[in-house]
Amino acid sequence: MVACQTTRAQFPFPAITPEGEEVRELPESVPTDIIEPRITPRETAADKLARIFNRELRDIEERQKEILGELKYLPETEIESFVPQAFGYHSGNSRSRPKWIQVDLGETSTPDSIALFPVTVQVKGETIFGYGFPRAFRVDISDDTDFKSYETIFEGRINTVDGSRRWPFFKEIGGFEGRYIRVTATGLWRPQEEQRGSEAFALSEIMVFKGERNLAVGRPVKSRDTQEKSNRWSRKYVNDGVTALGIPQGKEESPTYGYLSRSKAPTMSSWVQIDLEESMAIEEMRIILADTIGDIPDPTVRFPYPITVEISENPDMRQAETVGRFTPAQIAQIGNNPLILSINNGYGRYVRLTVSQSKAEPMSFSLAEVQVFSENRNVALGKSVVGSHPQTGEDVAPAFLVDGYSSRRVLISYQAWVSNLEQRIQLVREWRDIENDRLDLVDRTFTRGVFSSITGLLGGLGLALVIFAQGRVKRRKDLEALRQRIASDLHDDIGSNLSSIALLAELGKTETGEPELVVEEFTEIKQTADKTIESMRDIVWLIRPGEETWKQMMTRFRETASKLLRAHEYSFIETGQMHDDRLPLEFKRDFFLIYKEVLNNIVRHAEADNVFIEVETVRGKLDLTIQDDGKGFDNLATEFREGNGLRNLRMRAHAIGAKLKVKSTVNNGTVVHLTAPLP
Numbered sequence: 189m190v191a192c193q194t195t196r197a198q199f200p201f202p203a204i205t206p207e208g209e210e211v212r213e214l215p216e217s218v219p220t221d222i223i224e225p226r227i228t229p230r231e232t233a234a235d236k237l238a239r240i241f242n243r244e245l246r247d248i249e250e251r252q253k254e255i256l257g258e259l260k261y262l263p264e265t266e267i268e269s270f271v272p273q274a275f276g277y278h279s280g281n282s283r284s285r286p287k288w289i290q291v292d293l294g295e296t297s298t299p300d301s302i303a304l305f306p307v308t309v310q311v312k313g314e315t316i317f318g319y320g321f322p323r324a325f326r327v328d329i330s331d332d333t334d335f336k337s338y339e340t341i342f343e344g345r346i347n348t349v350d351g352s353r354r355w356p357f358f359k360e361i362g363g364f365e366g367r368y369i370r371v372t373a374t375g376l377w378r379p380q381e382e383q384r385g386s387e388a389f390a391l392s393e394i395m396v397f398k399g400e401r402n403l404a405v406g407r408p409v410k411s412r413d414t415q416e417k418s419n420r421w422s423r424k425y426v427n428d429g430v431t432a433l434g435i436p437q438g439k440e441e442s443p444t445y446g447y448l449s450r451s452k453a454p455t456m457s458s459w460v461q462i463d464l465e466e467s468m469a470i471e472e473m474r475i476i477l478a479d480t481i482g483d484i485p486d487p488t489v490r491f492p493y494p495i496t497v498e499i500s501e502n503p504d505m506r507q508a509e510t511v512g513r514f515t516p517a518q519i520a521q522i523g524n525n526p527l528i529l530s531i532n533n534g535y536g537r538y539v540r541l542t543v544s545q546s547k548a549e550p551m552s553f554s555l556a557e558v559q560v561f562s563e564n565r566n567v568a569l570g571k572s573v574v575g576s577h578p579q580t581g582e583d584v585a586p587a588f589l590v591d592g593y594s595s596r597r598v599l600i601s602y603q604a605w606v607s608n609l610e611q612r613i614q615l616v617r618e619w620r621d622i623e624n625d626r627l628d629l630v631d632r633t634f635t636r637g638v639f640s641s642i643t644g645l646l647g648g649l650g651l652a653l654v655i656f657a658q659g660r661v662k663r664r665k666d667l668e669a670l671r672q673r674i675a676s677d678l679h680d681d682i683g684s685n686l687s688s689i690a691l692l693a694e695l696g697k698t699e700t701g702e703p704e705l706v707v708e709e710f711t712e713i714k715q716t717a718d719k720t721i722e723s724m725r726d727i728v729w730l731i732r733p734g735e736e737t738w739k740q741m742m743t744r745f746r747e748t749a750s751k752l753l754r755a756h757e758y759s760f761i762e763t764g765q766m767h768d769d770r771l772p773l774e775f776k777r778d779f780f781l782i783y784k785e786v787l788n789n790i791v792r793h794a795e796a797d798n799v800f801i802e803v804e805t806v807r808g809k810l811d812l813t814i815q816d817d818g819k820g821f822d823n824l825a826t827e828f829r830e831g832n833g834l835r836n837l838r839m840r841a842h843a844i845g846a847k848l849k850v851k852s853t854v855n856n857g858t859v860v861h862l863t864a865p866l867p
Contacts, residue, residue, distance in 0.1 A: 242633045248626045255619045262612045263438045263597070263605065274428070274521075275307050278320060278421035279373075279389035280413030287322075287389040289411035290370035291404045291427055293396060294532075296331055298365045299403060302341070303606045304357040305393035305431055318353035320390020321346070324375030327359070329366035339364055345375065356433075358610040369396055369404070390421075393431050397603035399564030401472055405429045406530035434524035435476060435594055436605030442593035446478045446556035448584040451577040454548035460575035461540040462558060462568050462590060467501050470534035472561040473512070475527040475541070477519070478554035479595040491519045493543045493553060497529060499536035509536070526559075539568070551577070554584070556595045738766035741776065742803065745783060749801060752787045757798045764805030775867045778840040779812075782848075785837060786814050786860050794818025794858065805866060810846075812862040820852045 279287045293299075304327075306318035324345040330338035341361045346353055371394065376387035396404040409423040416422050449458045477491055494515050500508035512529040519527065539560055543553050560568035573586035580586070592599055600608075742762055749760055790796055796818030804811040834850065837860075841848040846864030 242629060245626060245629050245633065248622050248629065251622060252619060252626070255615050259612065259615055261439060262608050262615075263600070274422065274425040274430070275309070275390070275420050276305070276392040277390060277409075277411065277423050277426035278415040279376075279411070280415050282413040284412055286372050286374055287376065287412055288370055288372040289389075289391065289394070289409065289414075289423065289426065290333075290335075290368050291394055291396065292333070292408040292410075293367050293369065293403045294407055296365060296367045297396075297398060297403055298363075299329075299361055299369070299396045299398050301358065301360045301397045301603055301607070302327060302369065303359075303393075303395040303397070303602075304371065304391055305395070305433075306353040306356070307390050307392045308354065308432075318346075318377070320377045320388040321353040322373035322375055322377055322389055324373075326372045326374055327361075328370045328372065329361075329364045330368050330370070331366050333368055335368070335370055338370070339366070343374075355613045356606050356609065358606045369394070391426055393429075394426050395602055395606070397601070397606075400566055400601040400603070401561050401564045402429065402528075402602050405472070405528050429528040430522055430525045433609075435526060436600050436602045437594060437597040438600045438604075438608075440598040442596055442598065443583075444585070444588040444591060444593055445583040445595050446554055446593075447573070447575070447586060447589035448478075448552070448554045448579040448581075449543070449575055449577045450552040450579050451550050453550065455551055455577075456548050457542055457544040458551050458553065458575070458577050459540050459542040460555070460558075460573065460578070460586070460589065461503075461505075461538055462560065463503070463572040463574075464537050464539065464560065464562075464567055465571060467535065467537040468562045468567065470499060470511075470531050470536065470539070470560060470562055471564070472531060473497060473529040473539070474557075474559040474561075475514075475529070475555065476557040476559075476594050476599070477527070478556040479524070491553065492516055493545055493551070495519070495527075496542045496544065498540045498542070499531075499534050500538050500540070501536050503538055505538065505540055508540070509534070555589060557591070557593065557599060558589055559599075737768050737770055739768065741771060741780070742766065744780065745801075745803065748784055749787065749799075752784075752791055753799055756790075756796060759800055761800075761802040762804075763802070766805055772867050775844050778844045779846075779864070782837055782840050782862060783812065783814075785833065789833060790814075790816050790818065790858075794820075796857065808866050810862075810864045810866050812864075813859065815857065815859045817857040820854050820857050822854050823850060823852050 277289055304321075306321040309316050309319050326343040327341040328335060328338040329341055332338070341364055342359050371391070373389040376389055378387055394404050395402045404427045406429070407427060409426060411423055414421075414423050447460060449460060451458055475495070475497075494513060496510060497512040497514075498505055498508040498510050500506065502508075511531050511534055514527055539558070541555075541558065543551070545551060558568055559566045568590045569592055571590055573589050575586055578586045746760055749758060787799075790799060794816045796816035798817045800813070800815040802811070802813045804813075837850075838848050841862060841864070844864055844867075846862050849861045850858065851861075852858035
């Protein structure tokens with residue numbers, strides 16, 4: 189059972205344990221309308237016909253096309269596997285009002301803009317958007333830490349229907365000057381009727397932008413009161429630079445992977461160094477870790493070494509100043525976010541990152557980008573890079589460490605990123621609003637105009653509309669059923685594996701005195717993570733548009749056999765004529781999962797040496813035969829009872845109208861034969 193399914197009450201509505209400690213087991217998530225806003229224009233016969241008679245309808249659709257065109261140039265936020273362990277700031281239990289939190293920028297500044305990130309959480313399967321984000325709030329700036337005098341930058345209320353904030357609040361604030369930024373909740377967040385809890389003020393992150401920098405990151409924070417009893421909430425988390433939205437990236441895909449260091453001989457350390465070309469004040473650094481290349485980011489990838497950051501005016505790093513260190517445990521906490529290092533009074537020309545290990549062994553590590561900020565701009569971009577063990581290839585080179593790209597897309601400033609996100613959300617909301625207007629207009633035009641001119645076809649058209657509506661209802665039901673099945677696959681397979689990883693990691697922490705057990709458990713973590721990634725790839729392949737023909741299905745079958753049967757001798761035979769029509773998604777899913785489950789059973793249980801696989805199509809039927817020479821079992825014995833595995837296979841076969849036969853005898857292997865009508 190995964191952590192978020194615990195039977196205990198879950199935060200942010202705290203329960204008190206018998207020992208008096210608050211329970212906080214709650215994953216943070218990102219609203220889907222931020223991650224992947226779905227826009228699906230409706231195009232029916234009624235729409236086409238109404239368009240002929242109504243100019244206003246054509247104007248609305250022209251604006252919708254413009255919106256879709258604008259969205260193409262705005263960056264998207266990818267779905268990340270990272271779940272922040274620290275949510276942010278949460279107000280305390282004192283009755284003092286109003287609640288407020290403020291950031292000390294360190295010196296008087298003229299910020300360009302500010303962003304406030306809400307917290308979105310899951311509570312017992314229900315998504316709480318903008319937990320703790322105030323219903324009404326004010327943003328002030330001052331040079332007085334007690335705000336005896338101040339200027340108000342913004343004052344307003346949440347204007348959504350349910351009073352919740354799903355995406356970051358962004359406000360340009362040119363013309364204001366001060367050292368302290370204070371956010372005051374003039375109207376506290378309240379839970380909905382069906383939720384338990386009391387009023388609260390909570391923020392995931394406060395960002396204050398000047399040029400390319402976030403001036404607030406790592407700066408001192410204070411508030412009227414705070415909740416500091418848990419590793420989930422703390423004032424220090426509200427400006428740590430870590431959000432569930434990840435790296436600020438643009439639309440353009442990266443042509444490079446980044447910097448790769450690989451030592452052939454054993455070594456205790458490896459370094460990479462940037463020459464800024466002249467000595468200068470250095471205010472901040474961002475280190476962006478390299479990402480896996482593929483459709484799915486690998487959530488198991490961690491940077492296994494500590495990193496030391498030094499600044500010097502000499503290329504050999506004489507008289508170098510150490511400005512920061514990151515341990516592997518700290519690096520693991522950031523997820524898909526930059527490592528951000530605020531530097532006070534830093535000065536130098538050369539910046540060196542040293543990666544070290546406890547004993548001399550061959551070492552390799554990779555980084556996507558290093559940014560160095562002076563006077564609020566990245567001065568490392570395009571500068572010279574050298575290293576102790578650099579590798580050069582088509583997509584890795586020292587120069588790629590400062591080329592302005594992560595391993596996936598072009599990097600942009602946090603300010604541009606949040607501003608673009610705000611534009612994207614507003615455009616999506618506008619599209620959906622005018623889509624509702626458009627649908628109403630289509631219905632009115634169709635009812636009043638078209639029906640009056642084609643009354644003779646009323647009966648036939650009415651029947652067609654009924655059939656069409658019934659078809660839409662059926663498609664919606666089928667789609668919902670498919671979603672439920674995919675959710676079940678994710679829960680049963682991915683969820684189980686991730687729970688195993690978490691349990692093994694927890695055990696590993698308690699066995700530091702037994703290195704062999706630790707190595708064994710971390711090896712099992714790696715194997716479980718690999719299986720999880722493979723399962724996720726299978727699910728993505730199953731639902732990815734465009735990969736639904738027989739040719740692609742057979743290619744996937746061969747790839748799966750080569751991965752699972754690496755320790756076996758096997759043959760794969762394909763006979764008959766396969767059509768090039770697209771396969772129904774449900775058929776594709778169940779047929780593939782039957783095939784994969786049979787191969788998995790052979791690998792786990794059969795102890796076979798040889799496997800024979802044949803896929804044959806003949807006279808509108810599909811025959812799948814999988815035979816092994818393993819130890820088998822007697823499924824004809826009177827005392828034999830089918831387990832969950834065989835029952836699941838039969839249920840999937842029934843779902844696609846197929847017949848499944850399993851024949852097995854002890855020491856003579858097993859034959860699985862599936863016959864299904866060609867879809």
